[in-house]
Amino acid sequence: MLKLASALNGYCIKASDGEIGTIADFLFDDRTWATRWLVVDTGKWLTTRKVLLHPSAIGKVDHERRELPVALTLAQVQGSPELSEHEPVSMQMERHLYDYYGWEPMGIGSTFHSNPIASKYSAPPIFMFAPRTESGIHPIDCDPHLRSLEAITGYHVIGDDGAIGKVENLLVDDAGWSVPYLVIDAGNWWSGKHVLISRHAVKEISWVDREIRADVSRHQVKASPPWGALGDVDPDYEKDLHNHYDWPGHR
Incomplete structure (x- = not known):
């Protein structure tokens, strides 16, 4: 089913043993327009971080209840690699997430994964040679094709x-x-x-x-x-x- 992205924001993400948080944004590959990550706002549970969830972990959406079930536990999510709220998503972070959960990268072959979209979670190509960010991640370490739906x-x-x-x-x-x-x-x-x-x-x-x-x-x-x-x-x-x-x- 096709849904407006703005209408999906705020949907509750439900683990097998409780609520993880709500959808805040989608990160997608600007060449394939396939969503690579759902950005989840964990509210008061994990106050200083965002959580990234892979689409393969998501079950059938319940639009009536505005809920998305995921095949994860709260403990799994809490123990996942940490991404602070204002930290860009590096390719290393993506690899850590794939390894931690045992997820398979979607449609990107042996590398991290045709159209380019700017994201508040990743550095635009214009900053490819800028100094390192406060988080210590150089923009060149960020996947230039990982973009945010919100930003467009x-x-x-x-x-x-x-x-x-x-x-x-x-x-x-x-x-x-x-x-x-x-x-x-x-x-x-x-x-x-x-x-x-x-x-x-x-x-x-x-x-x-x-x-x-x-x-x-x-x-x-x-x-x-x-x-x-x-x-x-x-x-x-x-x-x-x-x-x-x-x-x-x-x-």
């Missing part, structure tokens, strides 16, 4: 013939935890309209300018199948949308 909100989307709008949200597939679509507010030139842009249409992302270049035109956008900001995205709608833009097969 507000980015300007530029089409082939001008501005399309701003990123207002993203749609997340709660089965595979991929990000198939960006939700764009086109209100600056098409009052009150929201449109979906596939990840396949993204050509380039500038973290400095907070811009996304997309392989679409205003004419295409205006003629696209209509979608309400809270509307469902069923298989028939996806088929029409992908046929309209000539995007690859849906999801």
Whole structure:
């Protein structure tokens, strides 16, 4: 099921013996748009740290209760490698997490894991040669392709013939935890309209300018199948949308 990323924030993460915390963000690979980690706010339980959970540990989402079960215990989570709230996620930290839980890296082969997104949890490429952070981690140790869903909100989307709008949200597939679509507010030139842009249409992302270049035109956008900001995205709608833009097969 496709859900707005903002609507998933605050969902409770339930271990086998209690509550771990709530979803605060998603970290994904900017080349595949696959979620690599869920960022969990542990509230008063582990007050000085964030917890990263791998999608493979997550069971079926209960949207009615706003809960996600995970195949972990509270003791396992408490004993996991620590990531402070303001510390970037290094590739070494990711390896420690994979080793600790026995998780398999998703779709990244023998290395850590095509599209680039800036994250408050990782250093943008512009800082690749900057001094070490206060945590002692040099930005070059951070995976430049690990990005935050939260950070992309507000980015300007530029089409082939001008501005399309701003990123207002993203749609997340709660089965595979991929990000198939960006939700764009086109209100600056098409009052009150929201449109979906596939990840396949993204050509380039500038973290400095907070811009996304997309392989679409205003004419295409205006003629696209209509979608309400809270509307469902069923298989028939996806088929029409992908046929309209000539995007690859849906999801």
